[in-house]
Amino acid sequence: MDQPSAPRRITIVDVARHAEVSTTAVSKVLNNAYGASPAMQAKVRKAIAELGYRPHAAARGMRGQTYTIGVMLPDIRNPFFPDILDGMEEFLEGTNYQVLHGAGCNGEAAEARVTEAMIDRSMDGLVLIAPISSRSHLEHVARTVPTVVIGRHGQSAFYDTVADDDLTGAALIVDHLAGLGHRRIAHIEHLETDPARIAEMPNAIRAEGYRRAMLANDLADEINIVSTTYTQAGGYRGAQQLLARGQRPTAIFAGADIVAMGVLEALAEAGLSVPGDISVAGYDNTTFASFGPISLTTVDQAGHQIGVNAARLLLDRIAERNKPSAQIKLSPTLVVRRSTAPPP
Amino acid sequence: MDQPSAPRRITIVDVARHAEVSTTAVSKVLNNAYGASPAMQAKVRKAIAELGYRPHAAARGMRGQTYTIGVMLPDIRNPFFPDILDGMEEFLEGTNYQVLHGAGCNGEAAEARVTEAMIDRSMDGLVLIAPISSRSHLEHVARTVPTVVIGRHGQSAFYDTVADDDLTGAALIVDHLAGLGHRRIAHIEHLETDPARIAEMPNAIRAEGYRRAMLANDLADEINIVSTTYTQAGGYRGAQQLLARGQRPTAIFAGADIVAMGVLEALAEAGLSVPGDISVAGYDNTTFASFGPISLTTVDQAGHQIGVNAARLLLDRIAERNKPSAQIKLSPTLVVRRSTAPPP
DNA sequence: TTTGCAATGGGGAACGTTTTCCAAAATGTT
DNA sequence: AACATTTTGGAAAACGTTCCCCATTGCAAA
Numbered sequence: 001m002d003q004p005s006a007p008r009r010i011t012i013v014d015v016a017r018h019a020e021v022s023t024t025a026v027s028k029v030l031n032n033a034y035g036a037s038p039a040m041q042a043k044v045r046k047a048i049a050e051l052g053y054r055p056h057a058a059a060r061g062m063r064g065q066t067y068t069i070g071v072m073l074p075d076i077r078n079p080f081f082p083d084i085l086d087g088m089e090e091f092l093e094g095t096n097y098q099v100l101h102g103a104g105c106n107g108e109a110a111e112a113r114v115t116e117a118m119i120d121r122s123m124d125g126l127v128l129i130a131p132i133s134s135r136s137h138l139e140h141v142a143r144t145v146p147t148v149v150i151g152r153h154g155q156s157a158f159y160d161t162v163a164d165d166d167l168t169g170a171a172l173i174v175d176h177l178a179g180l181g182h183r184r185i186a187h188i189e190h191l192e193t194d195p196a197r198i199a200e201m202p203n204a205i206r207a208e209g210y211r212r213a214m215l216a217n218d219l220a221d222e223i224n225i226v227s228t229t230y231t232q233a234g235g236y237r238g239a240q241q242l243l244a245r246g247q248r249p250t251a252i253f254a255g256a257d258i259v260a261m262g263v264l265e266a267l268a269e270a271g272l273s274v275p276g277d278i279s280v281a282g283y284d285n286t287t288f289a290s291f292g293p294i295s296l297t298t299v300d301q302a303g304h305q306i307g308v309n310a311a312r313l314l315l316d317r318i319a320e321r322n323k324p325s326a327q328i329k330l331s332p333t334l335v336v337r338r339s340t341a342p343p344p
Numbered sequence: 345m346d347q348p349s350a351p352r353r354i355t356i357v358d359v360a361r362h363a364e365v366s367t368t369a370v371s372k373v374l375n376n377a378y379g380a381s382p383a384m385q386a387k388v389r390k391a392i393a394e395l396g397y398r399p400h401a402a403a404r405g406m407r408g409q410t411y412t413i414g415v416m417l418p419d420i421r422n423p424f425f426p427d428i429l430d431g432m433e434e435f436l437e438g439t440n441y442q443v444l445h446g447a448g449c450n451g452e453a454a455e456a457r458v459t460e461a462m463i464d465r466s467m468d469g470l471v472l473i474a475p476i477s478s479r480s481h482l483e484h485v486a487r488t489v490p491t492v493v494i495g496r497h498g499q500s501a502f503y504d505t506v507a508d509d510d511l512t513g514a515a516l517i518v519d520h521l522a523g524l525g526h527r528r529i530a531h532i533e534h535l536e537t538d539p540a541r542i543a544e545m546p547n548a549i550r551a552e553g554y555r556r557a558m559l560a561n562d563l564a565d566e567i568n569i570v571s572t573t574y575t576q577a578g579g580y581r582g583a584q585q586l587l588a589r590g591q592r593p594t595a596i597f598a599g600a601d602i603v604a605m606g607v608l609e610a611l612a613e614a615g616l617s618v619p620g621d622i623s624v625a626g627y628d629n630t631t632f633a634s635f636g637p638i639s640l641t642t643v644d645q646a647g648h649q650i651g652v653n654a655a656r657l658l659l660d661r662i663a664e665r666n667k668p669s670a671q672i673k674l675s676p677t678l679v680v681r682r683s684t685a686p687p688p
Numbered sequence: 689t690t691t692g693c694a695a696t697g698g699g700g701a702a703c704g705t706t707t708t709c710c711a712a713a714a715t716g717t718t
Numbered sequence: 719a720a721c722a723t724t725t726t727g728g729a730a731a732a733c734g735t736t737c738c739c740c741a742t743t744g745c746a747a748a
Contacts, residue, residue: 009704011703011704011705012704012705013704021727021728022727022728022729023704023705023706023728024706024707024727024728024729024730025726025727025728027705027706027707028706028727030705030706031706033706033707034725035725035726035727036726036727037725037726037727040726040727054460054464055464055704055705056464056466056703056704056705057461057464057465057466058402058405058406058410058464058465058466058703058704058705059405059406059703059704059705059706059733060704060705060706061402061403061405061705061733062402062403062406062703062704062705062706062732062733062734062735063704063705063706063707063732063733064705064706064707066402066465068461068465070444076420076425076426076429077423077426077631079421079423081420082420082421085420085447089447098446098457098458098461099446099447100414100444100445100446100461101444101445101446101447102442102443102444102445103429103433103443103445113442114442116398117401117412117442117444120398120399120400120401120402121401121402121410121412121465122400122401122402232631232635261635264636264637265635265636265637268636268637269636287421287576288632291576291605291609292608292609292612292613293608293609293612293637293638294637353734355733355734355735356734356735356736357734365697365698366697366698366699367698367699367734367735367736368697368698368699368700368736368737369696369697369698371735371736371737372697372736372737374735374736375736375737377736377737378695379695379696379697380696380697381695381696381697384696384697399734399735400733400734400735402733402734402735403703403733403734403735403736404734404735404736405703405735406702406703406704406705406733406734406735406736407702407703407734407735407736407737408735408736408737
């Protein structure tokens with residue numbers, strides 16, 4: 001019940017007056033720019049503290065930086081993304097940067113909306129997680145503002161990338177299953193029709209990794225892929241289709257943990273036990289996979305590390321706009337749990 | 345490879361020049377303010393389209409609105425929050441508002457950081473989801489910027505609230521279990537020590553609802569509460585403690601689905617079957633609860649509706665800053681699944 | 689005609705910063 | 719003592735909007 005209406009915000013002008021210096025001086029201290037003696041710095045900092053001044057980011061955005069990093073998440077529900085955010089926050093801890101997220105859930109239009117919105121708000125840099133937008137749109141964004149793209153293969157001169165080595169990740173699963181003695185190892189993929197994306201999207205790479213690993217294990221004849229989507233419902237349908245095909249597989253490699261959820265559901269309905277009748281493996285190592293009663297064998301992408309690296313690359317690029325672009329590829333690791341076992 | 349460096353942004357001045365009107369005129373059209381003839385509107389809109397002009401939100405923030413709504417999420421991992429966001433997005437669809445989220449995961453300091461950051465960026469309104477900050481901080485925020493608080497009881501003159509009726513929700517579960525014939529119904533709560541918060545935090549209200557419902561069912565002597573935290577680990581520990589106590593309960597009401605996850609894990613380890621040996625119920629109706637092999641009885645909070653209402657209240661308050669504050673309480677519904685059954 | 693009034697369009701001052709100068713003062717160099 | 723250099727601090731011009739005014743016009747009423 002203090003003030004009925006909000007009191008006027010403290011500005012750099014108030015600080016300057018209180019410290020008996022110019023606004024220029026305050027700004028210099030704030031940005032620790034050249035031309036501020038230690039004595040003046042002290043005076044200004046004291047005034048800032050006494051008045052509780054906070055820089056107005058929107059105003060800053062008109063000339064300099066806003067100290068804001070925008071992260072586009074394709075799907076807030078996917079439990080894999082929080083790990084990435086944690087990694088970013090950890091790296092940015094102690095800097096002045098603030099992370100804000102936006103959801104680009106419904107395809108290209110929504111993604112464009114979010115990225116444009118972030119650009120309109122003068123964000124200093126963008127991190128795009130697993131975007132599905134066309135490469136030309138990504139490059140358009142990256143030309144406007146420093147950008148790091150996560151989880152998408154294929155390099156560009158305009159943005160840096162951080163991705164998991166999905167080819168290796170898929171091989172980890174196939175080798176593990178083959179090592180257990182499985183031969184009829186099926187895969188559920190997320191269908192990718194756009195040829196431009198096949199080379200870049202992780203789902204397509206995982207499917208390719210599956211194919212190559214099957215070949216390497218002398219199981220070329222057993223390659224068995226069903227195309228649905230990376231959702232729980234997709235996994236459910238995919239598993240049903242696989243069960244309906246002639247020779248029932250002894251193991252199913254789902255392209256994502258969330259797909260494995262649907263697979264488990266379908267198998268339970270069909271009265272099949274896991275891993276007794278059929279082994280199931282996922283990809284992402286989400287909390288769901290580690291949940292005791294599920295205990296899903298999966299691939300860990302080190303989301304935390306991905307986040308740390310993305311943040312580092314982004315700050316580097318903000319500091320030096322024209323540096324050559326970098327591509328970081330992280331090695332996934334196999335996490336063996338109780339959903340895989342030798343074939344019956 | 346078009347331009348080496350980003351081209352200058354199109355501004356309102358460019359539009360004005362192109363349409364051969366003043367910048368004022370463009371601004372009026374943009375805000376459909378009074379004093380713009382249909383003819384001029386058309387001219388300006390044409391110019392805007394031709395030039396691909398987008399308003400610079402940061403610059404707008406200096407005088408008027410930024411058309412940005414900030415949402416503070418306490419925990420990105422909790423699968424309940426996306427429903428709220430979906431509801432908000434749905435309501436805001438078609439408006440010019442853009443939603444951006446920030447995570448305030450690590451307690452009061454982090455929450456303050458996020459809210460301050462949003463204020464610094466001149467956001468037009470804030471939605472705080474299940475904040476743990478002190479009431480005085482919430483009111484401080486609300487005095488500075490229009491604010492809606494979700495999932496916290498107790499009203500304030502400064503902000504609107506949207507919450508689930510946790511008292512009723514807890515009773516739904518207890519009544520359901522009692523109706524099945526259970527008497528030894530235990531509850532796992534999230535410990536709240538701060539007396540100021542006991543009256544406001546949903547977890548405390550759920551525990552109180554449990555107590556009252558037990559009383560109403562003539563089960564006062566069977567009240568059995570263990571205090572941990574609303575996390576999976578908390579549920580795990582809580583269940584272990586309950587099993588160690590003299591009379592083993594025949595049903596466990598976990599204060600949140602995520603807690604129920606831990607409970608299920610502990611029960612599985614102890615070799616107890618659900619619902620054969622013991623029934624388990626949660627709260628929130630997350631995707632996890634609906635997952636077939638789990639099939640958890642729970643309470644649905646209508647997160648979507650919560651989001652819609654929060655967005656509506658916020659826009660109302662942005663439009664009329666001094667309107668009296670509103671409190672919306674939504675009725676939860678019981679979702680019965682396979683994790684509850686009559687006692688053995 | 690004049691008067692009054694609504695409708696229309698624009699000039700220019702904010703808004704809170706950063707940044708590019710430039711002047712004055714201090715210091716160093718012959 | 720005269721000059722060159724560096725350090726220090728500030729004035730003022732951006733940045734892209736909005737919005738308070740004021741000036742002009744058109745038209746109906748007197």
